[in-house]
Amino acid sequence: MMNQQIFVLKFTLKWLLIAVIVGLAIGSASAFFLVSLDWTTHFRENHQWLIWFLPLGGLAVGAIYHYFGQDVAKGNNQLIEEIQHPEKTIPFKMMPLILLTTLLTHLVGGSAGREGTAVQMGGAIADFFTKPLKFNNLDRKILLMMGISAGFASVFGTPLAGTIFALEVAFIGKVRYEAILPSLFSALVADYTCQELWHVGHTHYAIPEVPHLAISAILWAILAGILFGLVGMLFAKSTHFWSNLFKSKITYPPLRPVVGGVLLAILFFAVGTSKYNGLGVSVIVESFSEKLPFYDFLAKIFFTSLTLGSGFKGGEVTPLFYIGATMGNALTNFIPLPIALLAGMGFVGVFAGASNTPIACTLMGIELFGAESAIYLALACVMAYSFSGHSGIYSAQKIGVGKHKIPDEEFL
Numbered sequence: 001m002m003n004q005q006i007f008v009l010k011f012t013l014k015w016l017l018i019a020v021i022v023g024l025a026i027g028s029a030s031a032f033f034l035v036s037l038d039w040t041t042h043f044r045e046n047h048q049w050l051i052w053f054l055p056l057g058g059l060a061v062g063a064i065y066h067y068f069g070q071d072v073a074k075g076n077n078q079l080i081e082e083i084q085h086p087e088k089t090i091p092f093k094m095m096p097l098i099l100l101t102t103l104l105t106h107l108v109g110g111s112a113g114r115e116g117t118a119v120q121m122g123g124a125i126a127d128f129f130t131k132p133l134k135f136n137n138l139d140r141k142i143l144l145m146m147g148i149s150a151g152f153a154s155v156f157g158t159p160l161a162g163t164i165f166a167l168e169v170a171f172i173g174k175v176r177y178e179a180i181l182p183s184l185f186s187a188l189v190a191d192y193t194c195q196e197l198w199h200v201g202h203t204h205y206a207i208p209e210v211p212h213l214a215i216s217a218i219l220w221a222i223l224a225g226i227l228f229g230l231v232g233m234l235f236a237k238s239t240h241f242w243s244n245l246f247k248s249k250i251t252y253p254p255l256r257p258v259v260g261g262v263l264l265a266i267l268f269f270a271v272g273t274s275k276y277n278g279l280g281v282s283v284i285v286e287s288f289s290e291k292l293p294f295y296d297f298l299a300k301i302f303f304t305s306l307t308l309g310s311g312f313k314g315g316e317v318t319p320l321f322y323i324g325a326t327m328g329n330a331l332t333n334f335i336p337l338p339i340a341l342l343a344g345m346g347f348v349g350v351f352a353g354a355s356n357t358p359i360a361c362t363l364m365g366i367e368l369f370g371a372e373s374a375i376y377l378a379l380a381c382v383m384a385y386s387f388s389g390h391s392g393i394y395s396a397q398k399i400g401v402g403k404h405k406i407p408d409e410e411f412l
Helices: 004-043 046-066 076-085 096-108 117-125 137-157 158-168 177-195 217-248 255-271 279-286 296-309 317-331 339-356 358-369 370-386
Strands: none
Touching: 004 046, 004 096, 004 117, 004 137, 004 177, 046 096, 046 255, 076 117, 096 117, 096 317, 117 137, 117 317, 137 158, 137 177, 158 177, 158 358, 158 370, 217 255, 217 296, 217 317, 217 339, 217 370, 255 296, 279 317, 279 339, 296 317, 317 339, 339 358, 358 370
16 A cells, blocks of 8 residues: 555655646747737738738648648648657647737637637647657657647646546547646646746636526526537538538649638628637627627638638637537527626537537536536536537547447446
């Protein structure tokens, strides 16, 4: 017994030290990214003519990855594949390339997010320490999951969600608990570094009214969760559709985002509003308190899937927050739950369905909105996960345990 406790103590101290180093580096990188992204967003909003440079921005993004970054072009999927089967260290250039191209995408008005950027930066920074520390494959898997958790936690201010997201994302239906302690340490350090050391904060949301748990409210929440899952699946399939279409029709990769940029610029001009450009955080905030057009979530699905599918860079998660929150807002037309609650449920529910990470998304909702709405958030995330199918935004995910299958003996 004593030997076991000594081993656990050594394990804890080892990964705590590594987490401090990795978390400080990733938290600082996330802070720089968030500040840069905020400046880029404000600059674009004050210079709306920049959307006409979408084709040129697309050319720059496509050329950068075609000529300098083909070995890191898989992005998040590359990190997931290395967790599943470690083979090659992630090239450190993944970090500056995804940072630069994401900022370019947002500068010219592409509809994209930030999670993919933070996670890739985190994974590249963490894996940089593999060779100096002479890690074996098991330790390297843990290090990669630490990088993912630190990047996710620091960019959204959700260390618990970041911890579980890293453990949950590689395999559908299976959580990698061997990394739970290191991932928690790195998520906490990275989040603290971003918010407390660099004073880079995050958007605050509130669900002021949570109805008493009644059978009718639970049934309405279950229905909403099913719809969120179907929309999460629609987003994932839409993104894959555009990606496959551009790859099949345009053989020269740098030209794909150019064509996508032309389409986006024309369509953005045609709709006559900038609410579907970039992150759309202001619209997300509005969805918690004001009635919005019912079609906002559909428009965001279209513009984001076209942006990412044609080859622009960024993340899917913040657009998924937008899609979920505005969809929840629209559901108040026939679901008798408070507007802020439905917006919050959609915020995390659509993400849970599209990413196949229901536990992480439930924890994210609790961290962002408070524990009072935890049951409703959990219902939204679990039902969305259950009804979104086995495909998602991360094509490299493997099925550990099917969503509607009794686990095999090897998992018991």
